[in-house]
Amino acid sequence: MKIAVIADIHGNDLALEAVLADIASHGIDDVVNLGDHLSGPLNAARTADILMARDFPSIRGNHDRWLITKEPADMGRWDRAAHDELQPHHLDWLRTLPPTLVHRQELFLCHGTPQDDLIYWLEDLTPEGVVHMSARRRIEGFAAGIEQPVILCGHTHIPRAVHLADGRLIVNPGSVGCPGYDDDEPVFHKVETGSPDAAYAILSKADGRWDVTFRRVAYDHRAMSRLAHERGNKEWTSALASGWLGD
Template sequence: MRIAAIADVHGNALALEAVVAHIRASAPDLIVNLGDLVSGPFDPARSADMQIALDCPTIAGNHERQLLAGDTGFSDAFARPHLTSAHLDWIASLPGTLELAGGEVFACHGSPAGGDLEYLLEDVSSGRPTLDTADAIGTRLAGIGKASLVLCAHTHIPRIATSGGVLVVNPGSVGMPGYRDTTPVAHVMEAGSPHARYAIIDRLARGWAVGLHAVPYDFEAAARQAEQAGRDAVAYSVRTGRMPPA
């Protein structure tokens, strides 16, 4: 079984187009979309159309919840007027988590135990992400049933880790390689390069094999979209994979 995992498109249709083309060459059995689909200063409507057309298992991230709730944060407020009622109906239909492959795979946006805003693998108390302890990660894995593979997102940082015999894979962000946040403390997330990220996971006789992929695309065109929306910091991250100095 071969699974392609994508996450955190954030409305970046140019990045998504490149990733989907790269994925198709790998001929996966399944594509899984881990949420934060359209909220971002790029092309929300086209990215929504593309993700709907994938017709793949898709979960809602925190931005889907916030978008539907009328959140006034910039990314959600920017996306909302670009979306049709059909787009919003699709978003409203999405579950928060999924069990796949007969329960062998659990998909979530944040963490299984803590919801769509909790980082599963990272400790950000220093202001930058570091891999958390296996015990801390294990606590956040409560509720995955018999799954041996957990797919998560939210941090935009590609990472693979294990805890208690469970493999956890974060494919990174398709469309937004960096951001700043203030919850749970002020911190910055940076992928380190502007590439669009995704993962391929293969079921082998001895367990799961994982490939983290970084795909080039027209970074400059996406950065200009962000600038036209008034989001210079996002444009900087799309060009560099890092955030501008605070």
């Protein structure tokens, strides 16, 4: 059994198409999607059209939630850019997505943690805003009560796999469409993957054991960087060009 895991597309339709082509090249037709589908200064509407046509098992992320709960005037820059492109049927689709989901009885899907789509699960921050791997006790604590052997999360855009003491596997597949960002909450920090490639993961099960392979897929990231530049977003311009935010 093989299942592809995608997350944090953020309206990057070219990255999504490249990832879907790579998934197809591996003969995989089972795909799950961990949210934050559309927000960003790119091609939100076309990304929504692709995802709606594919109808993957999907959950909503924090940005998806904000797109359907906030007034446009109250939205952050990423969400407002996407909202201005989207049609009512795109927002109706986002409203159908649950915050968590169980797939094939063995995979538990969430965006941040099972309890909160804004919390980093496998990473944490120092008071100075340095991103680092979270403590084992903290990671284990968020997994309490989940029965499935594989737990999937997104949100931080950082590919990572962690084996829990009881044998369960937690996987963040990385971000399809946004290789770097900064955030002011809970303290200012940067997340930079150092690569402009699209990222996703492939889960495979053999002899009762689940394993994960992380994939990076090249695509025309410079075209998306130029689009972000045209739309006046310096952060996205740099991240899409290189995987770094610059100074």
